[in-house]
Every structure is written in structure tokens, then in C-alpha cells.
Amino acid sequence: MTAVRAALAPLWRLLPLVTRHRGAFWWTLGAGLLTQLGVLALGLLGAWLLTSTLRGDRAAVVPLAAALLLTAALCALTSWREAYVAHDLAYRVLADLRGRVFGALRRSLPARRRQRHSGDLGAVALGDVETLEWLYAHTAAQALVSGVLLAVTTGFSLLLTPWLLLAWGPALLVIVALPWCTGRMAARRGAELAAANAGLHAQVVETVAGLRELTEAGALGRHRAQLADGTRALSRAQRRVAAVGGLETAVADLAVAVAGAAALGIAATGMAGDPTLAPVTFTLATVALGPIGQLSNLLRNLGSLLASAGRIDAVLAAPPATVPPAAPAAPADGPLVFERVGFRYLPDGPAVLTDVALTVRPGETVALTGPSGGGKSTLVSLALRLWDPDQGRVTLGGVDLRELADAELRARVTAVPQQVDLLTGTVGENIALAAPEASAERLRAAAAAAGLLDPAAGLPRGLDTPVGERGAGLSGGQRARVGLARALLPEPRVLILDETLAHLDAHAEAALTAVLRARSADRVTLVVTHRASTLRAVDRVLGVHGGRVTPADAVTGPDPGAAPAH
Numbered sequence: 001m002t003a004v005r006a007a008l009a010p011l012w013r014l015l016p017l018v019t020r021h022r023g024a025f026w027w028t029l030g031a032g033l034l035t036q037l038g039v040l041a042l043g044l045l046g047a048w049l050l051t052s053t054l055r056g057d058r059a060a061v062v063p064l065a066a067a068l069l070l071t072a073a074l075c076a077l078t079s080w081r082e083a084y085v086a087h088d089l090a091y092r093v094l095a096d097l098r099g100r101v102f103g104a105l106r107r108s109l110p111a112r113r114r115q116r117h118s119g120d121l122g123a124v125a126l127g128d129v130e131t132l133e134w135l136y137a138h139t140a141a142q143a144l145v146s147g148v149l150l151a152v153t154t155g156f157s158l159l160l161t162p163w164l165l166l167a168w169g170p171a172l173l174v175i176v177a178l179p180w181c182t183g184r185m186a187a188r189r190g191a192e193l194a195a196a197n198a199g200l201h202a203q204v205v206e207t208v209a210g211l212r213e214l215t216e217a218g219a220l221g222r223h224r225a226q227l228a229d230g231t232r233a234l235s236r237a238q239r240r241v242a243a244v245g246g247l248e249t250a251v252a253d254l255a256v257a258v259a260g261a262a263a264l265g266i267a268a269t270g271m272a273g274d275p276t277l278a279p280v281t282f283t284l285a286t287v288a289l290g291p292i293g294q295l296s297n298l299l300r301n302l303g304s305l306l307a308s309a310g311r312i313d314a315v316l317a318a319p320p321a322t323v324p325p326a327a328p329a330a331p332a333d334g335p336l337v338f339e340r341v342g343f344r345y346l347p348d349g350p351a352v353l354t355d356v357a358l359t360v361r362p363g364e365t366v367a368l369t370g371p372s373g374g375g376k377s378t379l380v381s382l383a384l385r386l387w388d389p390d391q392g393r394v395t396l397g398g399v400d401l402r403e404l405a406d407a408e409l410r411a412r413v414t415a416v417p418q419q420v421d422l423l424t425g426t427v428g429e430n431i432a433l434a435a436p437e438a439s440a441e442r443l444r445a446a447a448a449a450a451g452l453l454d455p456a457a458g459l460p461r462g463l464d465t466p467v468g469e470r471g472a473g474l475s476g477g478q479r480a481r482v483g484l485a486r487a488l489l490p491e492p493r494v495l496i497l498d499e500t501l502a503h504l505d506a507h508a509e510a511a512l513t514a515v516l517r518a519r520s521a522d523r524v525t526l527v528v529t530h531r532a533s534t535l536r537a538v539d540r541v542l543g544v545h546g547g548r549v550t551p552a553d554a555v556t557g558p559d560p561g562a563a564p565a566h
């Protein structure tokens with residue numbers, strides 16, 4: 001029993017999603033119940049009409065025929081209403097669930113990305129949400145309706161003849177017992193299918209994103225062969241799931257057919273008493289088989305439903321990469337300080353940053369340089385609070401970043417990453433992402449500071465220049481400038497440039513550096529770079545090597561242009 005409760009736990013934990021749409025759910029339930037009861041009434045009225053005709057009871061025929069017509073019209077009405085409200089509920093639950101899953105992914109993404117592909121996450125977000133939408137929007141209400149209908153037909157059967165229960169009781173037992181017998185195998189096959197699906201999804205996303213690199217490396221053919229392998233693995237998993245499902249369907253259908261034949265036998269042999277009641281008896285028995293079939297359908301899909309619910313539950317329950325402060329502190333202006341910071345990506349992984357002490361004052365531009373894998377980007381991530389340090393703290397104006405509200409932090413510390421990701425739209429829309437409330441003047445000022453409005457930037461349509469998916473249509477330098485304008489728009493207190501200037505030619509880099517310096521009187525500027533010209537232009541150069549920050553000379557050798565580090 002405990003095992004069953006544990007298996008069903010993810011479904012229960014996700015149940016509040018429907019309770020938030022109680023109104024729509026009750027409408028669906030009510031309309032479904034009316035429709036099913038209407039179908040039962042139609043069957044019974046039809047059978048009664050037949051019985052009256054057989055008995056030659058002419059007085060009953062006209063009112064029964066009228067009642068039959070009226071019930072049919074009402075049935076059509078409730079059936080239409082049920083379809084409408086069920087879909088309304090479906091789309092509400094779908095939107096709600098997707099929003100929650102994406103919200104949870106956003107909170108925990110920096111931590112999760114280390115273990116999972118974005119395609120895999122996409123499969124969770126979209127595929128599993130679709131599955132659960134089907135459960136909560138359609139099946140939960142249908143199962144309740146089936147239960148009520150079964151109770152009603154059982155009551156009628158007992159009034160008429162308890163023998164009828166002998167006809168479909170065993171069928172019900174078989175259908176309920178079947179999923180428990182095949183449950184373990186179905187769960188294993190369902191998990192294999194989900195894994196194959198997510199794997200192929202991840203492969204496809206990666207291939208599309210890396211199409212250019214794969215073509216240039218001449219690796220597209222090999223990659224296509226891998227995709228074909230993934231597709232074959234998926235279809236093998238699908239066949240195995242279909243084999244279990246097919247077996248269950250066959251046994252359930254056989255049980256229902258045997259129950260139908262038994263009901264026919266009971267009706268025909270007069271076990272229900274008056275032989276003229278045979279049509280009513282048979283109708284009652286067969287109407288009861290409808291909900292049994294629906295329950296069988298639900299139970300058959302329980303394995304994949306539980307697998308989807310488990311994965312969504314895991315995403316929703318994943319701890320956030322950073323915990324928002326209960327009572328945010330007031331932000332303050334001042335230096336960006338790393339106080340004896342230590343960090344590792346995985347609890348049992350190597351230390352990536354060790355005992356880092358670093359102070360950058362407002363108005364100062366500090367360059368971080370050093371070998372690949374030294375820890376520069378990790379330092380940047382901690383300044384952006386994508387993660388929290390394991391030891392020490394990072395402060396801005398004396399306030400621990402952990403105590404700042406997320407919106408305050410995002411407006412005060414901005415960065416231009418190595419690869420600027422842009423969304424489909426225009427250059428202006430992409431810049432405005434950082435501060436949608438910013439005026440048109442502020443937007444233009446940020447674009448001008450990033451050099452986007454210079455003819456040399458090569459954007460004759462300026463802010464209206466269209467941008468394709470993931471920045472298609474813009475050069476690396478243009479993307480870097482859009483990223484810079486986006487980072488400048490909120491007028492941050494800390495600006496971080498992670499290899500941004502490397503995308504520009506020497507002339508553009510010098511012009512941009514001059515603009516940034518002129519406008520950074522009260523701003524902390526951190527530049528991650530290997531370029532000698534940039535290193536010469538900053539106030540201080542620090543080396544990051546093996547997770548430690550040292551004066552640059554100790555790492556990179558004497559740099560004639562660099563100011564002494566401390």
C-alpha cells in the first residue's frame with residue numbers, strides 16, 4: 001500500500017493545478033455526468049419503447065418516443081457543452097503548467113544545465129506537460145463520471161436482477177487487476193520511451209543549433225547517422241510500449257466482449273425475470289461497460305502518466321540555483337568586493353575558485369586575464385549571482401548580493417557574455433529586453449554608446465534592423481554591440497564585459513573602450529580579456545589561474561602596458 005501511495009504521490013502533489021481551476025473542473029464534471037446519464041437514459045428509454053411495442057402497449061409508445069427525442073436533444077446540448085468546457089479547462093491547465101515548469105527551470109537552470117541537455121529539458125517542459133494536461137483536463141473528470149455512472153447502473157441492475165453484476169463484475173476485476181500485473185514492466189518500458197524521446201529531442205536541438213559547425217567540420221553525415229540511431233532507438237522503445245499496451249487492450253477488450261455476451265445470455269434466458277424486459281436488461285449491462293472501458297483506458301495509461309508526473313514534479317521541486325532573500329536589503333552604491341570566495345560546481349567536484357579576494361571601486365576598470373579554464377567566467381557568474389559562493393561572500397556597496405532583490409540586482413549588475421544570444425525581432429526590441437520601461441531616448445543613448453548608430457556598425461536601419469532567430473542576420477561584432485547596449489540600458493553600477501571586445505576590430509575596440517571609460521565615472525567595470533591592447537587600456541590587470549586571483553605579471557608575464565595590480 002505504501003508503495004502504491006509513493007507511486008501516486010507525484011500525481012497528488014500536482015493536483016492543486018486543477019483545484020486552481022475548480023470552476024472549469026466542476027463544469028466539465030457536471031456536463032460530463034449529464035451527458036453520460038443522458039446516454040444511459042437514451043438506452044433505457046429506447047429499450048423500454050421496444051418492450052412497450054413488443055407488449056402492444058400503445059398508450060406508452062407516444063410519451064416514450066417524445067421523452068426519447070427530448071433526451072436526445074438534451075444529450076446533444078450537454079455533449080457540446082462538455083466538449084467546450086473540457087477544452088477550456090485543458091488550455092487553462094496547459095498554460096498554468098507550462099508557466100510553472102518554465103518558472104522552475106528559470107530558477108534552477110544554471111544548476112541544472114550541468115547535468116541535462118536543453119533538448120531534454122524541452123522534452124520535459126513540453127511532452128510531459130501535454131501528457132498531464134490530458135490527465136487533469138480530460139481524464140480526471142471522466143474517471144469520476146465513470147465511477148458515478150457505474151454506481152447508477154449497479155443500482156439499477158440490483159433492482160432488476162443481481163445476475164447482471166455477474167456479467168460485468170468479472171470484467172471490471174480483470175480491467176482493474178491488469179495494470180497491476182503489467183505495471184512494473186509498463187513503468188520500465190515507459191521510462192525507456194521517455195529517455196529515448198528526450199535523448200532524440202536533445203540530439204535534434206543540438207544538431208539544429210550546431211548545423212554550421214557540423215557542416216564546416218564535415219561531421220554532418222556522422223551526426224545524421226547518430227540521429228538515425230536515436231530514431232531507431234525511439235521506435236524500438238515505442239514498439240515495446242505498444243506491445244504491452246496492445247496486450248492490455250486485447251485482454252480488456254476480451255473481458256468486455258465476454259461481459260457483453262454474458263449480459264446477452266442473461267437477458268435472453270430470462271434470468272432477469274420477465275422476458276419482455278430483455279432489451280432493458282441488455283441495455284443496462286452494455287451501458288455499464290462504457291465506464292468500465294474508460295477506466296481501463298485510464299489505468300492502461302497510468303504508467304506513462306506517473307512517469308510524466310514524476311519528471312514534472314522533479315522539475316518543480318528542484319531547489320533554485322539561488323534563494324531569494326526573505327527581506328531584501330536596500331541596495332547601496334560602492335565597490336564590488338569578493339571576500340575570500342570559494343566555489344565548486346559540484347559538491348564532490350574540484351574547487352574552481354579558492355580564497356578569492358578582490359575589490360573593484362566605482363570608476364575603476366579592472367581586467368581579468370589568464371589561461372583557459374582558470375575561473376574567469378565563474379567569477380563573472382558569481383558577480384551576477386547565477387550561483388552563490390560556497391565560502392565567503394560577494395558584496396556591492398557593502399551589501400551581500402544574496403540580500404538584494406532579484407530585480408535590483410539585475411538592474412545594478414549587468415554583463416555582456418562571450419556569446420550574445422538574441423531573440424527574433426528588431427535590434428531595438430533586443431536592447432529593450434533589459435529595461436522594457438526605458439524611454440526611447442534612453443534606448444537610443446544606450447545604442448549610441450555601444451556604437452550601434454555609427455555608420456561603421458553597418459546597420460543602416462539602426463534600431464529597426466530585423467534580427468533573426470538566435471541573432472541570425474547580424475555579425476559577431478554587431479551582436480556584441482547589441483549585447484553591450486542591452487547591458488548599458490539599465491544604467492548599471494557594475495558592468496562586466498566577458499571577451500566582448502574580442503569580436504571587434506582594433507579601431508572599433510579603441511573607440512568603444514574610450515566611450516566606456518568616459519561614461520564610467522561611478523561604475524565598476526570588469527573586463528575579461530586576453531587582448532594586449534585592452535589590457536593596456538584598463539586601470540589594473542589581474543590574473544586568474546587555477547581558481548586564484550593574482551597580480552597579472554605572475555601569470556602572464558610582464559605586460560608593458562599594464563598598471564601594477566594589487
Ligand SMILES: Nc1ncnc2c1ncn2[C@@H]1O[C@H](COP(=O)(O)OP(=O)(O)OP(=O)(O)O)[C@@H](O)[C@H]1O
Pocket residue numbers: 114345346352370371372373374375376377378379544
Ligand atoms: N557549468 C559548469 N559545470 C561544471 N564545471 C564547470 C562549469 N563551467 C565551468 N566549469 C569548470 O570550471 C573551471 C573554470 O571555468 P571558467 O569557464 O570559469 O574558466 P575561464 O577562465 O572563464 O575559461 P575561458 O577563458 O576558456 O573562458 C573549468 O575547469 C571548467 O571546466
